[in-house]
Amino acid sequence: MIGSFAMLVVGAAVVFLLLHAIPGDAAIAALGDSASPDAIAAFRAQHHLNDPLAVQFWSWAQAALTGDLGQSISLAGGFSTAALIAGSLPNTLFVGAYALILAIAISLAGGSIAASRHGRIEDVLATSGAIVTISLPDFWLGYVLVLVFSLGFGWFPAYGFTRPGDSLAGAFHSGFLPALAIAVPMAGILSRMLRATLLETFRRAYVVSAHAMGFGRFFIFWHYVLRNALIPYVTAIGLQARYLLGGVVVIERVFGVPGVGSVMVDAAFARDYGVVQGCAVVFLLIVIATNLLVDTICGLLDPRRTA
């Protein structure tokens, strides 16, 4: 617990220093090209941008500890950072979860088939398909999907995302192409991982003896093989979490999903440090939570496993 908390603080401090090392500041971003010298000076004074770095960080940290992540000053002035994050995080989580479900579905099917038909044509097809999909840049895939399924067949909107809060059906509809673009390379990675661990588990002593003892094939697969193979599989899924949070920014841009990664990137361009730090802290919290979740699931899958 203390370790995680210390990580958060250090993480925030590192982000803070990194941002302040970048040339340019929030004043120019907010005031644009009507930024006369005294307008800039007034802006800096108003937002305490001239205070020593330690002082600025300390006042941010103090507020953050009480849950007040401050306000945006040069991206969406006046809106609280919490509001910006709260407005965008659900979108990222929705599309991320959507992509994950698609990837899990595809990879469970593909990986299991490839492993159980090891060496035969289904295996070769599935494995080659997986390798090719891993090699595709996901934003490129996004554009191709738009070209074919949106502008071509017209089944999905080419741009724009309906929030789940506004319309769940709309969210599923407009979120399909971005989720698919993210899911396809991920499914490739996961299905290869699953295939490899399944193959390995097949050869384990307890599985061979279960066969010898005459248990049903499906029973063996479900109780002995899958539960053990899933542990590294679930761990691999957990590792995708950090990618789903911030790595899908380009996809978010292509499809217009107003996600938290875009907020962070735009805030970085606008030198809105408070927003970037707030987002960074939220990211870290989510990653920590995901790691806990993954560990719990793995523990459930295999009662013999210790931390």
Next chain:
Amino acid sequence: MTPGRATGGMWYTFRTNRVAQAGGTIIVSTLMAILLVRLLSPYGPNEKDYMSILHMPSLAHPFGTDSFGQDVLTRVVYGAQVSLIISFGGLILGGLVGSVIGMASGFWGGVLDAVTMRFIDLLYSFPTYVLALCLMLLLGYGSRSVSLAIALVYVPNFARLARSMTAATRAENYVTAARLMGQSPTRILLREILPNIAAPLLVQFSAGLGFGIILEAGLSFVGLGVQPPTPSLGVMMADGKDYFQKAPWVLTLTGVSVAWIILGLNLIGDGLRDALDPQLRRRLS
């Protein structure tokens, strides 16, 4: 099990593995194209021809032309060189730094290990793209900054892998023997441990090369990467996306080229992993 024999057997397995052969063919053909493009292509990579912008693929321009009239195929080959160098450089740097950190951490353990891995975890938890972006803003755009960003992103991967492998290997008999004999830690790390953990690190390296190219492409895609007029695969995809509906071949063909190269790298990585498999399992179980 002496260290020397492990590598001998592994190389043979790798060499004859069909997957690795396929990957090797792809990469070797790419490298040949890169070496020979200067001789074979009638176009320079930056030769602008404002009269022939966005022409469809033809005999004169097998991949068509881009929005400045530059030959896309020539630029893809030069761009592949640039992207590979950037990715390679970044991975080597990240790999070296990460491996050193991981090996030290795994070998000595204790407080050093705990604190270092916390920092590594922190770095690892940070969203890749945003980390790279902030670094680009800090260092300025350009190939060198992209390499550094890739290096930074990969340090945690190598550190974690090196650490867990070093910690496992440390318990082996021959390492204990070397320590008892009074060999200096550095010698032990270099002579006993490193050769045995090198293989998984290599697998990580080959996988990372592909991702490094994608990261470079992603950064150049939003304009933060390589400076014009230097071509890179990412720069070309960015240009292609701006004119995607008028001239879909630029983005499509460049994307296919990127996938081709990464496919080759992944196949080699797979071959490596397959070759390692017997050794890996024995070491880790």
Next chain:
Amino acid sequence: MSISRRHLLTGIAGAVATNAAPAGLGQYAYAAVANGQTLRAALTGFSVMNTLDPGKAAVNPEFFIIWGMFNTLVKFDAGMKVVGDLAESWTNPDPTTWEFRLRKGVRFHDGSEMTADDVVFTFERIADEKFGSPVRKRMATVTQVVALDPYTVRLKTDQPFAPLLSALTNTRTSTQIVCKKAVLAMGNEQYGRTPIGTGPWKLKEWRPNERLIFVAHTEYFESGLPRCGALEVPLIKDDASAINALAAGGLEFVNAVPYGESDRLQHMQGVTFSSVPGLNARFMALNIQRPPFDDVHFRRAVSMSINREAFVQAAVFGQALPSQGYIPKAIGWAYDDTPHEYAQFNPVRAKEELAKSKYGAGTEAVITGFPDAWWKRMIEVFVDMSNNVLGVKFRVELQDARTAYSRWTQNDGQAWSMGWIALCDPDEYLFDCFHSTGWRNFSKYNNPALDKLLEQARQELDREAKGGPLYKQAERLIADDCPSVFLMNTFSNSAVLAKVKGFEHTPYDGFGAQLAPMSIS
């Protein structure tokens, strides 16, 4: 325009519900709107939007929205002539006094009436140092604003100031009239997030980084407007995505079509494409204090090495007018179209000037630009052309827009690929940029003869007849020195779906101001 029975009934119901003022005040039939249509108009290429308070707004996207929510005393028509907006008429009793007669019965979004008090409050607020408006210095020439009666306002300036009317238009001038009662009631901070104006669109919801949602202001003073009942403005970062959305029918209007897509959109079914020469100037800003651009012969050489017609074709696919000065053609009365020697493509003369300069072929310089869209093309083509003609070795350096801009303001660099948009007055183009005290004169260009001309033009209230020639002369003076390499004046391109009627394209990209007359059939 025929009004259906349903519209009429809804309109009457609306008027009865919202009209609390006694009969006789309204000269306008309150708009019988509420036709249930939602207009989806996308703003592209931006992501920063900090405030919708006209007194504080500073960047383009903020103004684009403000133009739909507020009005000013006067506005430009499509021909860039000043006509009345909230003011019916105005007079100059003497060169430093301006009197405006306001329209009666104009309602704010909260139903209260706009009077001279609001106008006075607006200007006092801008002049207030503590408020910190970006245009305070610019409006400092206004020394006094007084309400003579509820519908008459008098402004006094310290000297005759001809550009005053431009500064009072509904462009990027921050002089949009705010609602005094609302500002005092909710405070400046809140007003920037939930503003109350007189414009045709009333803000319903602002989702930062995503979209803004408006409803029609049923009591808008121009009867019959807005024609649609609601407006949605998605903020789309990527230009190409916006075009995709338009083509798929997900949007009705895109304000900025990427230049590469123009020909495709012109021929696209179901889409109407519109292109007018815009109000902007694109140029290479030069640091005249540092080598190599400190030498006037070198600057002239570079300027003459660019074939501007070819440049326009290559950089923006022909969607611009080659230019030799700052003032765009849209401001016809001040635009100088006599050819300037140093702005014409002439490789022979260019090499002669190069020979006269301190620096020869092989001179290196770094040109800074930003990587967004066609800015990148502009800088790449420029470097390619000048390198090829002169044999110099210019290099491109891309930085993100804010860093590049802030370096320019500090004169930290050698040259920048830059532009000004939506400056609407020749005084802004020339005085701000080239007068020795001009605040956009980052490179400290100093030409006393020019200073005198510009000061004179500023005070010349008979602008078209007497001011115009002064500005033209000023342009020619500047052209001799080449403190910038003037390149082009890009078109403003917009696209609407064919089923949308009523779109009138203004040269200053007046996004929010163009939306009210639009309807979907």
